Amino acid sequence: MNEVWASLESSGGPHTASTMDVLLSLLLAFVLGQFLAWVYYATHSGLSYSRNFVQALVMITVVISMVMAIIANSLVTAVGLMGALAIIRFRNMLKDTRDIAFVFCALAIGMACGSQRYDVAILGTVVLSAIAFYLQRFGFGAHEPHNAFLRVRTDGPAGDGSEVKKILDTFCRTWTLAAANEPGEGPSDYTFHLQLKDTNRNPDLLDALQQVDLVVDLDLTLQEQLLEI
Numbered sequence: 001m002n003e004v005w006a007s008l009e010s011s012g013g014p015h016t017a018s019t020m021d022v023l024l025s026l027l028l029a030f031v032l033g034q035f036l037a038w039v040y041y042a043t044h045s046g047l048s049y050s051r052n053f054v055q056a057l058v059m060i061t062v063v064i065s066m067v068m069a070i071i072a073n074s075l076v077t078a079v080g081l082m083g084a085l086a087i088i089r090f091r092n093m094l095k096d097t098r099d100i101a102f103v104f105c106a107l108a109i110g111m112a113c114g115s116q117r118y119d120v121a122i123l124g125t126v127v128l129s130a131i132a133f134y135l136q137r138f139g140f141g142a143h144e145p146h147n148a149f150l151r152v153r154t155d156g157p158a159g160d161g162s163e164v165k166k167i168l169d170t171f172c173r174t175w176t177l178a179a180a181n182e183p184g185e186g187p188s189d190y191t192f193h194l195q196l197k198d199t200n201r202n203p204d205l206l207d208a209l210q211q212v213d214l215v216v217d218l219d220l221t222l223q224e225q226l227l228e229i
Contacts, residue, residue: 021116022069026062029113032125033061033106039129040102043136048095060106061113068114149178150192152209153217157182161190163212171205173197187216 037057094100105128112121134140152164168175172194179191196202199222206218 022066024118025065025069025113025116028118028121029061029065029110030058032109032113032121033058035125035129036061036102036105036109039132043132045136046096048099053094053099057102057106060103061110064107064110065114068111147222148194148196149221150175150194151217151219151221152190152192152215154188154190154214155216156186156214157188164190164209164215167205167208167212168192168194171197171201171208 037054040057041054094103105125109121109125112118112124150168174195176193177190178193179189181189196205202220206220209215209218
């Protein structure tokens with residue numbers, strides 16, 4: 001048993017990183033982590049942006065670089081560090097799957113810097129950033145939403161609503177009156193579920209409805225926006 005333990009302790013590798021090597025690794029991780037965070041900021045879309053997450057990307061990159069410097073080539077140190085990290089519970093849940101990808105990018109960059117693979121760290125950061133800009137620029141994987149909810153408020157009951165129905169038939173594949181509130185006196189509210197023909201013509205749809213008598217307020221919400229919230 002003692003021989004096995006001695007063999008593990010001797011697996012620390014032929015050389016230990018100097019102070020300057022560790023400092024260079026941490027500085028490069030800090031610079032590349034900031035660059036990755038800037039790419040995330042520039043390519044982010046949606047409502048789940050968090051300043052704390054952007055700062056965390058920088059810190060994760062530096063921390064992983066430090067962890068790699070601590071581990072070096074020592075199997076014993078790696079096992080001990082894994083045991084120490086096992087008692088830490090991370091309760092923060094990421095809302096966006098894309099955020100998880102950036103966390104893994106930060107981990108990989110930090111590992112490359114900490115293991116002094118500076119060429120891999122720099123090249124990997126450039127390639128990952130280029131991929132992020134490409135996906136954002138060309139809207140890769142985007143699904144054009146066609147389902148929407150239309151809320152119409154009228155100054156009194158709209159009767160048969162023939163004018164509104166005619167406009168909806170023009171701009172929608174199908175539409176359904178989901179809810180109606182007609183108090184008899186005062187404003188009336190109507191909610192329609194729409195399947196739009198062309199979302200680029202949404203402004204024309206709203207303009208046409210605003211020309212209808214009695215219509216005082218409109219609210220068009222795409223279903224994809226509701227899902228994102």
